[in-house]
Amino acid sequence: MDADHIVEKFDMKLGELADGMIITAYAGFGERYQRLDDKTSEFIRHNFKRCSLVIIRNDSEITVKASEVRVGDTILKVYNFPSNLLKLTQVNSRLIKALKYRDIRRFDIKQQAYLTDDSKRELREIIKLVKQSTKRLSVKEERRLESIRETNELIQKTNESVNVRREIISSVEYAMDNARRGNNNIDDIRKYVDGITQTASADAMSAIANIRASDQTYAHCVDVGVIFQTVYNYILQETGRKSVFDSLNQAILSAFLHDFGKAKVPKDLLDSTSRFERSSKEMQILMAHPEHGAKLLADMGLPDSVINMAHYHHVKQDDNMLSSYPKDCHYEDVFFETRLLAIVDVYQALVGRRRYKRSWSPPATMRYLDALSGVEYDYEVWLLFLKVMGLYPKGSVVELSNHSIGFVVSIPRDESDPERPIVAVVRNEYGEDLDHHELVDLQEALDISIAKDLDSLEVFGSNALDVFMGIEIS
Ligand SMILES: [Fe+2]
Numbered sequence: 001m002d003a004d005h006i007v008e009k010f011d012m013k014l015g016e017l018a019d020g021m022i023i024t025a026y027a028g029f030g031e032r033y034q035r036l037d038d039k040t041s042e043f044i045r046h047n048f049k050r051c052s053l054v055i056i057r058n059d060s061e062i063t064v065k066a067s068e069v070r071v072g073d074t075i076l077k078v079y080n081f082p083s084n085l086l087k088l089t090q091v092n093s094r095l096i097k098a099l100k101y102r103d104i105r106r107f108d109i110k111q112q113a114y115l116t117d118d119s120k121r122e123l124r125e126i127i128k129l130v131k132q133s134t135k136r137l138s139v140k141e142e143r144r145l146e147s148i149r150e151t152n153e154l155i156q157k158t159n160e161s162v163n164v165r166r167e168i169i170s171s172v173e174y175a176m177d178n179a180r181r182g183n184n185n186i187d188d189i190r191k192y193v194d195g196i197t198q199t200a201s202a203d204a205m206s207a208i209a210n211i212r213a214s215d216q217t218y219a220h221c222v223d224v225g226v227i228f229q230t231v232y233n234y235i236l237q238e239t240g241r242k243s244v245f246d247s248l249n250q251a252i253l254s255a256f257l258h259d260f261g262k263a264k265v266p267k268d269l270l271d272s273t274s275r276f277e278r279s280s281k282e283m284q285i286l287m288a289h290p291e292h293g294a295k296l297l298a299d300m301g302l303p304d305s306v307i308n309m310a311h312y313h314h315v316k317q318d319d320n321m322l323s324s325y326p327k328d329c330h331y332e333d334v335f336f337e338t339r340l341l342a343i344v345d346v347y348q349a350l351v352g353r354r355r356y357k358r359s360w361s362p363p364a365t366m367r368y369l370d371a372l373s374g375v376e377y378d379y380e381v382w383l384l385f386l387k388v389m390g391l392y393p394k395g396s397v398v399e400l401s402n403h404s405i406g407f408v409v410s411i412p413r414d415e416s417d418p419e420r421p422i423v424a425v426v427r428n429e430y431g432e433d434l435d436h437h438e439l440v441d442l443q444e445a446l447d448i449s450i451a452k453d454l455d456s457l458e459v460f461g462s463n464a465l466d467v468f469m470g471i472e473i474s
């Protein structure tokens, strides 16, 4: 048998010492080592040269070198034997006899140990398990660091995107006002579209859309556009689906323009917060916007794909439904892209309207749409939308089971549990707003779960977006 490893034992009695052991410390001394006299202190200084000692001096426990030992000190421990003092450390009968004579009573030792073949196999298994768990730990750590990086990037992009979003909203309003006066020009909007697709900030703008109430037409157009872009981009990448558009710029542009026909709706009616009966004159005017839009965009020479979005985004899968319009349109004429837009359109309309109907948090909206899918919307398209947005879309405010409150910053992908996103906690269980925000990955923290989803406006009031943009994880 080979020597396999070294075993250490502590506080052994003199009688337990055996040949082959190496003493690493003398740990128990007889009475003569308490309050050293002249003779014993000289013995220590001489025999334990260059060793370290733990002693009591003036009622304090201190560590000294042997050469510093004085009369009156009490010796507790001698260790750090230099290699030339083998005669004091290698256990044999002569040393045991000498130790007995010197009244040194307790020892720390090390000893080579031998293993049987079975034990070796067990040991190898243990080492393998330890290595695996260390590896798992480092994968976990990598995942944690990646989540922190992604969250900080999302927050940074959100900060950068806030003003851009405001400018695009103005440009959509300006273009629609111009169209109202018979001047069709969307050059200004095109300019912003390039910026969004180049900096890929649609994702960050979608988070803003999820936090901020924006029921006004122009903000609605922009929020629908950025959410559409985020989801559509992902679908193209994941499924390899061929786009009906010439470019990504054209895709987001057509989403921005889906309600362009509302330029033909009188502004006071557009800005009105009243609810109109479906049979009312006002509702008939409002419900004509898809046809107006299709015509306006065709007049501008835009392609079929863009026109299809404006024309058919209110056509339901069951096109006989009362809520499906224009009336003479059929679902088979509705492009995949428009089917997706229809879902984004209703999603944003409900989330943006939280001011009036408080229950429409992003997760509540997802649950509502889920119930309608397959009836009002294409089920397959809904599943793709759900996959990208998650049950708790980015920006959703949730209360965790430990009563802390935070924003969803990353949604579970692939086979992960959709109920367990990554949450940036901003308020602790005592209702105190935190200075240092903590990231809770619910895929990892299995003892915590989402207790309920909350309306960001109800929790943070008009500061919701500022709180979100102030998230900082380190
Ligand atoms: Fe519409």
Ligand SMILES: [Fe+2]
Pocket: 220, 224, 258, 259, 345
């Ligand atoms: Fe719309």
